[in-house]
Amino acid sequence: MSKIENNRNNTIEPRRVVITGMGAVSPAGIGVDALFNAAVDGKCAISPLENEVAEAVNIHVAGLVHDFDAIQLGLTKKQARRWEKFVQYAVVAADEAMKQANLVQNSEDNNESPWQLSDGIDAHRFAVVFGSGIGGMDTFTNESVKLHEKGGKRVSPLFIPTIISNIAAGELAIRFGLKGECTNCVVACATGTQCIGDAYRLIRFGIADRALCGGAEESISDISIAGFANLGALTHESDPLLASRPFDINRSGFVAGEGAGALVLESLDSALERNAHIIAEIVGFGATGDAYHITAPEPSGEGVARAMQMALDEAGFEPSDIGHLNAHGTSTGLNDSTEAHALCKLLDTDKADIPVTSTKGITGHMLGAAGAIEAIVCALSLANNLVPPTAGFAEADPECPVTVLTEALRNYPQKIALSNSIGFGGHNTTLALAPYQE
Known part of the structure; x- marks a missing residue:
C-alpha cells in the first residue's frame, strides 16, 4: 500500500478500517437482526398507507x-x-x-443520556458523520401551517434546530460525548453511503480513530409523498408485495421508506487493541458526479461505473473479484437500467453474471438512510457467506442485463462486495466491503 504525503512532507500510512458495531430501525423492525432476517428470507416489509393526501395522489403503500x-x-x-x-x-x-461495539457503559450522572464512553476511549478521536436526505419534514409542514393560520409569533422557537438535517449528528455527539469531527453530509439518496465513505476516509488517513456514521429519514410525510408522487417517482401499486420490484420488467416506481442505519467504524489497530469483534472491513470508497440532470441518472451508467471502479482500485481488487453487488435498485425504470448497464460496463460484458440484490424490495427506498441500511446488509452477507434475494423480483427486464437472485445464495465465500447508492443531482457512491482477515 502506497504512502500518502501530507502538506508537511511527512508520510501517512493509510490504515485499515473495520466495522465493529451496527444498528438499524427499518420497516422490517427494530434492530439489525430483524433487518437481516427479512433480507435473507426475502420478506417484504412494505405495508398499506392510508390517509387523505396519499389517496389524493394515488399512493397506497409505504415502508x-x-x-x-x-x-x-x-x-x-x-x-x-x-x-x-x-x-x-x-x-x-x-x-x-x-x-x-462495546464502546459505551451506563451513565450515572447524565439524565439526558443513558451512556458514557467506555474507559480508555478517546472522545477527541471519535468522529460522527451522520446525514439525512431531507430532515424534519413533519415539523416543517406543521409549523408552516401554523404560520399561515396563526401568524409568525406562534411558530416554535425550536423550529430551526428541530428540522435541520445535521441535528441528528449533533444529538448523537451529545448523547455519547463524541468530540471528534462532527459532520452531516446531504447528497439525497446517496447520503448514507457518502457518510460512511467520509467516515472511512477520516479513519483511513488518521484524522480519527473511530466514527459513528450512517443516515436517517422520515420521508413518509404528507408533503414528501405528494412531492414524490407528483414528480412521477412513486409507484401507484396497491399490493405491498408487488410495489417494490427492483430490476423487474413490471416495476413501476419506488416505495417511500423510513428509518435509520448506524455503523461504528474503527481503525484496525484500535479495534485489535481492545479485542473488539470485527464484523467486516471497508476496503474502498468511490464517489462521482454525472453532471447530467437533477433527477435522472446519466443513461449509460458511466458515472456509476467510475464510482465502482474507484472503490475497487482503492481496495486493490479487480472487477472479476466481486462476489456480489448490493445495488441501489430503486424499482424505477431509469435507475435500474442505468445501474445494470453500469455494472456491465465495469465488467466489460453484455450481461453481468455476478449476483445482484436490492434491499429496497424489503424496505422500500429509505432515501438518506438507504445506503447505511444496505451497507449493513452487505457486511452481514459477507460475514455469513451468502447473498440475499431481491424481494418482489419475478420477471427479468431485458433492459436490465444483470443476475438478480430470487432465493438466498448460501455457502458462498466472497473476496469483496460492492454497495451502491445514487442520488438526485447526479451523485454516485460505492462502498467496497470485504470479510475481515488478519
Whole structure:
C-alpha cells in the first residue's frame, strides 16, 4: 500500500478500517437482526398507507416503521416530544451500534443520556458523520401551517434546530460525548453511503480513530409523498408485495421508506487493541458526479461505473473479484437500467453474471438512510457467506442485463462486495466491503 504525503512532507500510512458495531430501525423492525432476517428470507416489509393526501395522489403503500416506542427504546419523554422522528430513529440505531461495539457503559450522572464512553476511549478521536436526505419534514409542514393560520409569533422557537438535517449528528455527539469531527453530509439518496465513505476516509488517513456514521429519514410525510408522487417517482401499486420490484420488467416506481442505519467504524489497530469483534472491513470508497440532470441518472451508467471502479482500485481488487453487488435498485425504470448497464460496463460484458440484490424490495427506498441500511446488509452477507434475494423480483427486464437472485445464495465465500447508492443531482457512491482477515 502506497504512502500518502501530507502538506508537511511527512508520510501517512493509510490504515485499515473495520466495522465493529451496527444498528438499524427499518420497516422490517427494530434492530439489525430483524433487518437481516427479512433480507435473507426475502420478506417484504412494505405495508398499506392510508390517509387523505396519499389517496389524493394515488399512493397506497409505504415502508413504514411499526411499533416504534421511543420511551421503551431509551429516549426520555422530553426527547420523544422534542426530537423529530429522523433524529429518534438515528439515536435508537446508534444506541444499538455503540452497544454492539462495546464502546459505551451506563451513565450515572447524565439524565439526558443513558451512556458514557467506555474507559480508555478517546472522545477527541471519535468522529460522527451522520446525514439525512431531507430532515424534519413533519415539523416543517406543521409549523408552516401554523404560520399561515396563526401568524409568525406562534411558530416554535425550536423550529430551526428541530428540522435541520445535521441535528441528528449533533444529538448523537451529545448523547455519547463524541468530540471528534462532527459532520452531516446531504447528497439525497446517496447520503448514507457518502457518510460512511467520509467516515472511512477520516479513519483511513488518521484524522480519527473511530466514527459513528450512517443516515436517517422520515420521508413518509404528507408533503414528501405528494412531492414524490407528483414528480412521477412513486409507484401507484396497491399490493405491498408487488410495489417494490427492483430490476423487474413490471416495476413501476419506488416505495417511500423510513428509518435509520448506524455503523461504528474503527481503525484496525484500535479495534485489535481492545479485542473488539470485527464484523467486516471497508476496503474502498468511490464517489462521482454525472453532471447530467437533477433527477435522472446519466443513461449509460458511466458515472456509476467510475464510482465502482474507484472503490475497487482503492481496495486493490479487480472487477472479476466481486462476489456480489448490493445495488441501489430503486424499482424505477431509469435507475435500474442505468445501474445494470453500469455494472456491465465495469465488467466489460453484455450481461453481468455476478449476483445482484436490492434491499429496497424489503424496505422500500429509505432515501438518506438507504445506503447505511444496505451497507449493513452487505457486511452481514459477507460475514455469513451468502447473498440475499431481491424481494418482489419475478420477471427479468431485458433492459436490465444483470443476475438478480430470487432465493438466498448460501455457502458462498466472497473476496469483496460492492454497495451502491445514487442520488438526485447526479451523485454516485460505492462502498467496497470485504470479510475481515488478519
